[in-house]
Amino acid sequence: MNNKKPLILVTNDDGITAPGIRTLVEVMKEIGDVVVVAPDSPQSGMGHAITISDTLFCEQVVIKESYKHKEYSCSGTPADCVKIATQEILHRKPDLCVSGINHGSNSSINVIYSGTMSAAVEAGIEGIPAIGFSLLDYSLNADFEPTRKYIKSITRNVLKNGLPKGVVLNVNFPKLSAEEIKGIKVCRQANAHWEEEFDKRTNPQGREYYWLTGTFVNKDEGNDTDEKALEEGYVSVVPVQFDLTAHQFIKDLSSWPLND
Amino acid sequence: MNNKKPLILVTNDDGITAPGIRTLVEVMKEIGDVVVVAPDSPQSGMGHAITISDTLFCEQVVIKESYKHKEYSCSGTPADCVKIATQEILHRKPDLCVSGINHGSNSSINVIYSGTMSAAVEAGIEGIPAIGFSLLDYSLNADFEPTRKYIKSITRNVLKNGLPKGVVLNVNFPKLSAEEIKGIKVCRQANAHWEEEFDKRTNPQGREYYWLTGTFVNKDEGNDTDEKALEEGYVSVVPVQFDLTAHQFIKDLSSWPLND
Numbered sequence: 276m277n278n279k280k281p282l283i284l285v286t287n288d289d290g291i292t293a294p295g296i297r298t299l300v301e302v303m304k305e306i307g308d309v310v311v312v313a314p315d316s317p318q319s320g321m322g323h324a325i326t327i328s329d330t331l332f333c334e335q336v337v338i339k340e341s342y343k344h345k346e347y348s349c350s351g352t353p354a355d356c357v358k359i360a361t362q363e364i365l366h367r368k369p370d371l372c373v374s375g376i377n378h379g380s381n382s383s384i385n386v387i388y389s390g391t392m393s394a395a396v397e398a399g400i401e402g403i404p405a406i407g408f409s410l411l412d413y414s415l416n417a418d419f420e421p422t423r424k425y426i427k428s429i430t431r432n433v434l435k436n437g438l439p440k441g442v443v444l445n446v447n448f449p450k451l452s453a454e455e456i457k458g459i460k461v462c463r464q465a466n467a468h469w470e471e472e473f474d475k476r477t478n479p480q481g482r483e484y485y486w487l488t489g490t491f492v493n494k495d496e497g498n499d500t501d502e503k504a505l506e507e508g509y510v511s512v513v514p515v516q517f518d519l520t521a522h523q524f525i526k527d528l529s530s531w532p533l534n535d
Numbered sequence: 536m537n538n539k540k541p542l543i544l545v546t547n548d549d550g551i552t553a554p555g556i557r558t559l560v561e562v563m564k565e566i567g568d569v570v571v572v573a574p575d576s577p578q579s580g581m582g583h584a585i586t587i588s589d590t591l592f593c594e595q596v597v598i599k600e601s602y603k604h605k606e607y608s609c610s611g612t613p614a615d616c617v618k619i620a621t622q623e624i625l626h627r628k629p630d631l632c633v634s635g636i637n638h639g640s641n642s643s644i645n646v647i648y649s650g651t652m653s654a655a656v657e658a659g660i661e662g663i664p665a666i667g668f669s670l671l672d673y674s675l676n677a678d679f680e681p682t683r684k685y686i687k688s689i690t691r692n693v694l695k696n697g698l699p700k701g702v703v704l705n706v707n708f709p710k711l712s713a714e715e716i717k718g719i720k721v722c723r724q725a726n727a728h729w730e731e732e733f734d735k736r737t738n739p740q741g742r743e744y745y746w747l748t749g750t751f752v753n754k755d756e757g758n759d760t761d762e763k764a765l766e767e768g769y770v771s772v773v774p775v776q777f778d779l780t781a782h783q784f785i786k787d788l789s790s791w792p793l794n795d
Contacts, residue, residue, distance in 0.1 A: 322614070323582030323647045331733075331745040351747075354582070354648075358731045359745065384660060386779055387583050388614075400644060400728050432791045441726070442781045459793040463780040466701070468660050471618045473591075485591040485619065514788055516781035519646055520723040521702045521774035528774055531692045533719040 281307035281370035281434055284360050284398070288318040288353045288377065288390025291346065292338065295376035298419035299408060302426050303373060304344065306434070310369070311338075311346040312360035314390075318352050319379070321390040323397070325358070326351040333359050353394035361401060371434060372398035375408035375446075376419055376426075382409070382447040382501040382511060383465040383493065392445055396517050399443040404433050406443065411505060412450040421453040425510045429459070438514075445513040449505045460509040465500035467493035541567035541630035541694055544620050544658070548578040548613045548637065548650025551606065552598065555636035558679035559668060562686050563633060564604065566694070570629070571598075571606040572620035574650075578612050579639070581650040583657070585618070586611040593619050613654035621661060631694060632658035635668035635706075636679055636686075642669070642707040642761040642771060643725040643753065652705055656777050659703040664693050666703065671765060672710040681713040685770050689719070698774075705773040709765045720769040725760035727753035 283303045287296040291313035303309045312333070318324075332350040347364055349356045353374065361368060374394040381389040391407045398405035408426060410417055429446060438444070445464075449456060469489040477483055493502050501511035543563045547556040551573035563569045572593070578584075592610040607624055609616045613634065621628060634654040641649040651667045658665035668686060670677055689706060698704070705724075709716060729749040737743055753762050761771035 317588065320585045320587040321582070322584040322653060324584045325580045325582070325648055325747065327580040327747055328577065330738075331747060332742065333745065334743075355747065358747065359733060362731045363733050363735070363745065384777070387656065387660070387777055388585055393582060396647065400647070428793055428795070432793055436791065439781070439784055439787075442784050461785055461789045461791075461793075463782065463785065464778055466778065471622045473619060473623050475623070478590075482592065483594075485593065485623065487585065487587055487591060487615065487618065512788065512793065513779075514781035514784040515779045517644070517647055517779070518724055518726065519705075519773075519775045519777070519779075521699070521776035522723065524699055524702050524774040525721055525723065527699075528772065529721040531696060531721075533688055533692055533721075533772065535688070 283307040283309050284369040284372040285309055285311045286313045286353055286356045286374050286394045288314065288321060290314050290317045291348050293378060294415060295378050295419060299373060299376050302423050306430055309344040310365060312349055312356045312364055314353060314356060315348040315350055318390040320388050321352050321393065322388050323354055323393040324352045325354050331355060331359065353390040354397040357394050357397040368401065368403050372403045372405040373408065373430065376422060377409035378415065378417060379413040380409055380411045380447060381407060381445060382505060383467040386445055386464060386515060395443045400517060404438045406430065406433060406446060408446045410448045410450065421451065421456055422448045425459060429512065441516050441518055442514050445515045447501060447505055447511045449508055451508055455508055456510060457508040460504040460511055462501040462504045462511045462513050463499055464513050465493055465502035466495040467491060467502060543567040543569050544629040544632040545569055545571045546573045546613055546616045546634050546654045548574065548581060550574050550577045551608045553638060554675060555638050555679060559633055559636050562683050566690055569604040570625060572609055572616045572624055574613060574616060575608040575610055578650040580648050581612050581653065582648050583614055583653040584612045585614050591615060591619065613650040614657040617654050617657040628661065628663050632663045632665040633668065633690065636682060637669035638675065638677055639673040640669055640671045640707060641667060641705060642765060643727040646705055646724060646775060655703045660777060664698045666690065666693060666706060668706045670708045670710065681711065681716055682708045685719060689772065701776050701778055702774050705775045707761060707765055707771045709768055711768055715768055716770060717768040719772055720764040722761040722764045722771045722773050723759055724773050725753055725762035726755040727751060727762060
């Protein structure tokens with residue numbers, strides 16, 4: 276048996292000082308050797324953005340004097356953090372990358388817009404087992420305590436079994452107390468979407484501008500979705516892939532007279 | 536037969552004045568009624584970012600006096616452009632959304648980082664048939680002429696047949712002359728990735744910074760990939776989905792002792 280501790284890269288999209296990543300760091304310190312490389316400012320809604328037309332700063336920082344592990348603050352996106360961690364800081368692939376705990380949901384279609392999940396996906400692309408964790412509570416003083424035992428269980432299972440090539444995990448926690456959470460459910464991404472509303476205003480110079488707002492609409496009635504599991508008080512775990520090919524449509528599409 | 540012209544939303548990620556979108560606008564004007572809503576500045580590598588913590592400006596602009604159609608320049612990302620177009624400008628779903636023509640490849644794993652494709656995916660999420668077009672030539676004076684006839688063919692096929700729910704098309708053109716292009720091939724996304732290198736420098740104040748660079752590595756030897764088709768001189772068409780669930784792994788994952 277290999278008793279060497281796993282090397283765990285921790286990142287997020289709410290920024291390196293966010294309470295969510297602090298909980299994740301504490302939990303990961305019980306499991307392995309931790310290195311943190313996280314954005315210096317909030318990156319919510321950044322999707323899988325990378326910084327290709329600007330410079331990147333990435334510097335060691337001390338968040339708590341008592342910490343023995345190293346932490347780095349990066350001016351880029353979550354995906355940038357994973358890239359720079361692997362290439363410039365660790366100089367090797369970590370055994371695991373965890374991202375979060377996000378302040379807010381990344382279930383259903385939110386996975387597409389999620390900076391948290393983009394870090395996990397980026398790690399997956401680089402062949403690193405990866406998990407994104409999110410809590411359905413946007414507040415800065417959200418209670419992350421009930422998530423600890425589930426994070427440990429899921430992380431230990433991933434370290435033990437590995438993940439198939441091209442797959443990472445998207446874990447979402449309901450906003451419930453430890454007693455109220457019913458357990459973990461493996462699910463599929465619900466087929467839901469946002470109905471946008473733009474709040475139109477006029478700035479002091481008379482120029483019109485907008486704030487993006489919206490309502491989450493879930494018409495997916497399946498019993499096997501992440502939304503359903505969360506509604507019922509479960510922790511949802513969705514395996515996520517980054518081969519976006521709609522393989523089931525290739526045959527039909529090939530029969531179209533595209534070359535005529 | 537319905538002779539009403541289709542309403543076509545045109546967007547991109549290189550910005551509203553980029554030569555690529557200008558070619559796409561010209562081609563679409565031959566097919567339908569065009570409205571352009573595109574970013575006011577380049578948004579390459581933005582992935583599926585959306586603007587949730589900042590204001591959005593979106594104003595009508597005149598790019599060419601001779602144009603009869605309307606064009607809007609937006610301060611946000613490509614995904615923002617599609618949202619604001621549908622909600623605030625068109626006040627209805629267009630019959631088609633086309634994005635591009637991107638200056639540079641969006642084949643293989645690039646689809647994940649692509650602003651061009653995020654606009655198409657955003658339209659798909661909203662139930663609008665959508666296509667992203669990209670040319671494997673990053674230069675501003677790239678020759679988009681050879682792409683015209685293929686764009687027309689693919690667009691007319693999509694308008695005629697529609698696309699399945701949850702699927703959009705990712706079209707890439709090889710950097711070849713009209714005579715050299717061999718035709719269109721339907722493909723899957725090649726399983727390739729970028730090997731990052733960071734170019735480390737020191738700024739005038741003595742602070743270290745990085746430029747992200749990298750090498751594209753394709754170890755996928757399949758004959759049915761977009762990379763292979765492009766290499767052989769074909770236009771690649773990959774159907775892309777935004778249900779990211781790795782359905783094939785759900786059964787195995789469900790057998791893990793996550794709740795123990």
